[in-house]
Amino acid sequence: MRVARAALAPGTARAVDLPASWGLGTTGAILTCDEGGQPRAWLNRCPHARWPLDTFDGRFLFTQDGALICAAHGALFDPGSGRCLGGPGRGEPLTAIALDLSDPDWIGLLPPTA
């Protein structure tokens, strides 16, 4: 599955649905992009209570210094490393999704390996 790079502006995040064949149920992905244009992807499932991190209308929230905020209870995550920075995230990181960045126009999300 892939997303056009043009659909992910630097310093933003967006939700992405994942194929049912990946076996993750309704869990989608978070695509993040740092200010330098480096994309990363995470399962959209908070380690605290396993809720999605976005708001009910699909927005991702950030602190003023760029930490990704779980909209459910406020856990904070580094959008570049997935590391939990505070709040009720129990210190557990977000789960990374591997990317294929070989095509300059597309971000490829790779299915989990067993």
Ligand code: FES
């Ligand atoms: S589900 Fe994310 S902080 Fe509780």
